[in-house]
Amino acid sequence: MKKRYSAFAIAREAMRNHLGWERAWASPIPKAKYDAIIIGAGGHGLATAYYLGKNHGIRNVAILEKGWLGGGNTGRNTTIIRSNYLQDPSAAIYEKSRSLYETLSQDLNYNIMYSPRGVMMLAQTHHEVRGYQRTAYANALQGVKTEFISPRRVKELCPIMNIDGPRYPVLGALWQDRAGTARHDAVAWGYARACSDMGMDIIQQCEVTAIRREGGRVVGVDTTKGAIDCNKLGIVVAGHSGVLADMAGFRLPIESVALQALVSEPIKPCMDVVVMANTVHGYMSQSDKGEMVIGGGADGYNNYTQRGSFHHIEETVRALVETFPMIARLKMLRQWGGIVDMTGDRSPILSKTPVENVFINCGWGTGGFKAIPGSGWGFAELMATGHSPLTAEFGLERFREGRFVDESVAAGVAH
């Protein structure tokens, strides 16, 4: 059992030059066999392992990561958390996730800095006004608290915004007051520490290179650290889902593209909500360090390089300067990209696969950070029991059966 983090622990360590902190997780060598292997130590993989242990008592688990944990999209995203989706299955899993975020710091004994500062999605065309009003009504029926607010209210909540732009004036916004942000690394680290504490093995620098099958079911994986056997396998690798599906011998309705983000130099607090402007393709929030965190649309072509095209950044920044004139002279500090796994209906896939005991959790695309706790919860249940009400509508068979969970028009931008 790990020593708990607390105010008392900080005081104690301050008295002894911080020499008493333990490593947050162990780095073991892999065993020959596990009950379950999770490929990918991003937020979704780690959360899956955590709830396998916590909710289903499955603790003989390894999480295999080809790089370092949290180094994929989980450590590259702009951390917007919201649950104001249109379709019922989406609202269910995203709201489950958002509500788990509310108490995740206490649950994990790790400060993930959940900040329910409120998220607004601007309506800048009449079409968007109607779309967001519809979403607000749908959310009311789903029990997700959102409201459609007036331009005046938008200006009150975010005074630095220019709501009278010549081309796209702000006509209102969809507002969710318990939405917000969290510290992305801390979410991965907090789950990792809790998994390690339950006796699970997190094995970094361990790339899966083949999936071994016998008679249509999985028996293990080959990795850069040797062969490892397992009873069940969860593939949770975001942008690399197509590569792993290929190893397991099936195809996916997914394409991998680059999504970029950037942050400015830190400035004094000027904005305490998250703003998304989907018509002009840009969104922005201010981090606790004072940096303006900026994101936009994804690139349009397949890419595995974690580098995107410069003109997308230009477009995003152009739109945001129009919306927030005061940022025009800010210097940008860093820019980066992640490889996101896009499905046609812009909804995730949490599913059994054609290979027995191989499960896949992917397709979160540009918006899966917000879903980490809820996805882990549902996917663990699916892996442990073969069924989860949270994931039932997100199976691979929905494409064949024409039961899309169509969120493709609901955001229109990365988030």
Place this chain on the structure above:
Amino acid sequence: MLTLHCPYCGIDADETELAPGGEAHLRRFGPGSSDDDFESYLFARENPKGVHFERWRHAYGCGKWFHAARCTATLEVFGTYPAQTTEPPQDIRDAISAKRPGWTWRTFA
């Protein structure tokens, strides 16, 4: 920035002039085909980490569709060719083989 050579008007076009059109050489399955083929044609995509064939349109140029052979792991472009074909031409395949010995994409090599 990605630059592709338009095989019609002969211009080296910047990405801002081009519109991406997704995977090339899809085989169309319609009425009478099996459910598996139809599903795979409509939804499943190749999504390789490496050699890939795509459709592009010279949207702000001559307006025509063409094909490109690219590497998604390095962003290297192997070549472009006109769209009136169901398979990549031999010179493109040779150009890829020279740089990626042993490559395959679906049944092409």
